[in-house]
Amino acid sequence: MTKLVMTEEETMLGDMARGFLDGAAPVSAFRKLRDAGETHDAKLWKEMADMGWAGVLVPEDQGGSDMGFAAANVIAQELGKTLVVSPFLSTAVMAATALRQVGDARAKGALAKIASGDLTYALAIDEGIKHDPDATAMEAKADGNGFRLSGKKTFVVDGAMADRLLVLAKTAEGLTLFDIPADRAGITRDASNMIDARDAARITFEDVEATGEDVLGQVDSAMSVLKPALEAGQAALAAETAGLAAGAFGMTVDYLKERKQFGATIGSFQALQHRAAHLWCETEVTASAILNAGRLLDSDPDNATLAVSLAKARATSTAQLAVMEGVQMHGGIGMTDDFDMGFYMKRARVVAEWLGDYGYHAEKVAALRGF
Amino acid sequence: MGAGQTAEEFRAELRAWLEENCPQEMRGGADAEDAICWGGKNWVFTCDAQKVWLERCAAKGYTVPTWPKDCGGAGLTRDQEKIFHQEMARIDARTPLQSFGIWMLGPALLHFGSQEQKEHYLPPIARGEVRWCQGYSEPGAGSDLANVQTKGEDKGDHWLVNGQKIWTSYADKADWIFALVRTDRDASKHLGISFLLIDMTDPGVETRPIRMISGISPFCETFFDDVKVPKHQIVGTENRGWDVAKYLLTHEREMISGGGQGLAGGRALGAVLAETMGEDGLIDATLRADAMRCEVDALAIGLTLERYKDQSEAGQGAGNASAMLKYMGTELNKQRHELLMSAGGSDALEWDGPLGNRAGDWLRTKANSIEGGTSEVMLSIVSRRVLGLPG
Numbered sequence: 001m002t003k004l005v006m007t008e009e010e011t012m013l014g015d016m017a018r019g020f021l022d023g024a025a026p027v028s029a030f031r032k033l034r035d036a037g038e039t040h041d042a043k044l045w046k047e048m049a050d051m052g053w054a055g056v057l058v059p060e061d062q063g064g065s066d067m068g069f070a071a072a073n074v075i076a077q078e079l080g081k082t083l084v085v086s087p088f089l090s091t092a093v094m095a096a097t098a099l100r101q102v103g104d105a106r107a108k109g110a111l112a113k114i115a116s117g118d119l120t121y122a123l124a125i126d127e128g129i130k131h132d133p134d135a136t137a138m139e140a141k142a143d144g145n146g147f148r149l150s151g152k153k154t155f156v157v158d159g160a161m162a163d164r165l166l167v168l169a170k171t172a173e174g175l176t177l178f179d180i181p182a183d184r185a186g187i188t189r190d191a192s193n194m195i196d197a198r199d200a201a202r203i204t205f206e207d208v209e210a211t212g213e214d215v216l217g218q219v220d221s222a223m224s225v226l227k228p229a230l231e232a233g234q235a236a237l238a239a240e241t242a243g244l245a246a247g248a249f250g251m252t253v254d255y256l257k258e259r260k261q262f263g264a265t266i267g268s269f270q271a272l273q274h275r276a277a278h279l280w281c282e283t284e285v286t287a288s289a290i291l292n293a294g295r296l297l298d299s300d301p302d303n304a305t306l307a308v309s310l311a312k313a314r315a316t317s318t319a320q321l322a323v324m325e326g327v328q329m330h331g332g333i334g335m336t337d338d339f340d341m342g343f344y345m346k347r348a349r350v351v352a353e354w355l356g357d358y359g360y361h362a363e364k365v366a367a368l369r370g371f
Numbered sequence: 372m373g374a375g376q377t378a379e380e381f382r383a384e385l386r387a388w389l390e391e392n393c394p395q396e397m398r399g400g401a402d403a404e405d406a407i408c409w410g411g412k413n414w415v416f417t418c419d420a421q422k423v424w425l426e427r428c429a430a431k432g433y434t435v436p437t438w439p440k441d442c443g444g445a446g447l448t449r450d451q452e453k454i455f456h457q458e459m460a461r462i463d464a465r466t467p468l469q470s471f472g473i474w475m476l477g478p479a480l481l482h483f484g485s486q487e488q489k490e491h492y493l494p495p496i497a498r499g500e501v502r503w504c505q506g507y508s509e510p511g512a513g514s515d516l517a518n519v520q521t522k523g524e525d526k527g528d529h530w531l532v533n534g535q536k537i538w539t540s541y542a543d544k545a546d547w548i549f550a551l552v553r554t555d556r557d558a559s560k561h562l563g564i565s566f567l568l569i570d571m572t573d574p575g576v577e578t579r580p581i582r583m584i585s586g587i588s589p590f591c592e593t594f595f596d597d598v599k600v601p602k603h604q605i606v607g608t609e610n611r612g613w614d615v616a617k618y619l620l621t622h623e624r625e626m627i628s629g630g631g632q633g634l635a636g637g638r639a640l641g642a643v644l645a646e647t648m649g650e651d652g653l654i655d656a657t658l659r660a661d662a663m664r665c666e667v668d669a670l671a672i673g674l675t676l677e678r679y680k681d682q683s684e685a686g687q688g689a690g691n692a693s694a695m696l697k698y699m700g701t702e703l704n705k706q707r708h709e710l711l712m713s714a715g716g717s718d719a720l721e722w723d724g725p726l727g728n729r730a731g732d733w734l735r736t737k738a739n740s741i742e743g744g745t746s747e748v749m750l751s752i753v754s755r756r757v758l759g760l761p762g
């Protein structure tokens with residue numbers, strides 16, 4: 001029977017990850033990247049690959065560490081705490097999960113390269129302002145033995161740097177997922193200037209050629225490959241979001257203990273104590289939903305939708321509260337660019353939208369609960 | 372159940388037992404106030420099936436499945452307990468017995484009581500023969516509970532107890548009361564309290580129901596006038612009753628925070644609201660959005676209850692989790708009942724109207740965030756003990 005308790009291995013993994021990231025990727029490292037206008041740290045990603053994180057969901061036969069979804073969530077949570085920039089979610093979680101659903105020789109080759117840190121992916125799914133894969137309008141028209149892809153994708157996270165793209169497009173009888181190199185003729189990538197200073201792109205496809213070989217899974221049934229990938233991504237993103245909330249909350253509680261006004265530390269004021277305590281309660285409840293999502297993805301992945309959407313919805317609302325309280329309780333300094341809290345606030349807003357916002361996931365929960 | 376029994380063997384055996392032993396009348400329909408037996412000498416069974424169900428469960432230890440067998444329980448492990456609840460939910464079986472003895476005194480006795488006390492007091496609770504109530508709050512000791520003034524004078528072989536308790540739930544129906552009594556007036560607030568067990572039929576004990584805003588009177592005032600309490604009726608050490616009181620409070624808070632709303636069981640709020648609103652269902656956009664938020668929170672809080680049980684079984688201290696669970700669970704429950712009232716519209720505004728006691732239930736929930744420690748007290752506990760903020 002699965003337990004909602006962190007295993008010893010998971011606790012160790014979290015501690016190790018924290019230890020490594022505090023040295024290699026503290027928030028100050030993110031600030032440096034941002035100031036330099038960079039949105040990717042290749043050296044850091046290589047180190048993460050060497051530790052087995054890039055291959056966290058890749059089978060051992062392809063050089064992965066195959067630690068499972070709950071472990072991926074543990075890593076994602078630590079990445080979130082210090083706002084670490086990496087292609088972990090797009091590549092190591094979502095692309096790897098999609099490729100693993102297929103498991104043919106080509107997919108295995110790609111998985112091996114993901115595990116070694118030599119291949120990155122981005123998912124080109126969304127077209128409108130909200131996440132809605134079912135509403136995909138971009139077409140892949142049949143052309144001889146292959147297809148021609150035309151249309152626009154937006155909010156493609158890691159889209160400017162990724163080596164390959166997983167592209168969702170409409171085919172004759174449904175949706176099909178294509179796995180193509182990002183520099184194929186006809187593809188134009190425009191990096192977006194994001195509030196969280198991360199890589200996201202608007203991508204235009206003009207008559208882009210794709211063969212049957214480029215189809216990931218079966219034609220007209222993208223979801224059998226994409227749904228598990230998205231759910232794994234949503235769970236890991238929820239974990240990253242919870243980590244972000246924990247990071248912002250930790251800074252805030254520290255500040256309550258050191259900042260003095262009216263001759264007392266402001267943490268002695270009950271008005272602030274109760275708000276901080278409420279926020280902690282929210283983070284505890286969200287932590288349960290995230291642990292549960294990881295357990296279900298590992299034990300019963302075909303029935304994990306409710307658990308995943310619950311985790312994503314809870315993490316989204318908790319992080320938003322954490323960053324709002326974070327800025328407010330820091331007062332004026334919380335509004336300055338020199339102080340890190342603003343980074344947390346902007347990142348919280350981006351992760352809230354990515355892969356489905358609160359409403360999207362609450363609707364999924366409601367549907368599965370018979371509303 | 373054999374020691375080497377697998378989970379699936381246990382489940383199969385339990386399922387067969389439930390099929391055979393749970394009367395049809397005891398499946399579903401647990402909404403009425405007396406649908407679940409509270410036990411005690413004053414309990415009037417609503418039907419034969421309710422009595423039969425209690426007796427059969429008590430004989431197997433299933434009224435208190437995780438208590439040790441020599442205390443009237445079935446000695447189930449945490450995994451078996453999960454299966455027990457799943458199988459009960461599968462046939463929508465009513466809980467055979469509920470009581471403050473089960474939820475509150477039992478855990479405290481199991482932790483602090485002598486073996487003699489456990490064997491004396493626990494089996495009658497498990498069999499539903501003795502009903503207990505809680506004597507904690509006083510007119511001057513609400514949120515500041517440790518300020519209790521009910522005094523117990525040392526008279527050699529007994530304490531002479533005088534004073535007044537308030538909010539003693541169901542004291543008018545209870546056989547015994549566990550009470551916080553000041554036995555050392557010179558010691559500091561927390562160090563002069565003893566945890567005493569008192570027979571409600573003793574001379575000098577008097578109880579009076581208080582009419583509440585919900586129209587019913589679950590709460591009482593209880594008066595002690597020269598009540599003699601034998602020395603052996605103390606739990607834990609003299610003047611260290613606050614330790615017992617706090618331990619028991621964590622169980623009380625978990626009880627009030629309400630389980631059964633997790634992924635495994637519990638009806639979805641949206642479904643209940645839709646049912647109330649008739650053929651068109653839950654089409655009010657604002658209500659629907661509020662209900663979705665409530666459902667998301669209810670599921671996550673349910674999982675948190677599970678997580679803390681799993682953690683405590685794994686020997687990882689749950690710490691001050693009960694304060695958090697109590698706060699989150701009761702605030703959620705109040706919200707749920709606000710939504711149920713909204714969904715009911717004018718039908719919900721009548722006492723015993725088309726929706727039964729919906730208004731009474733709604734008003735009753737307002738006590739949830741007061742009893743067992745207010746939400747504000749819970750937040751102060753978290754602030755001080757978890758976050759380490761001064762005060």
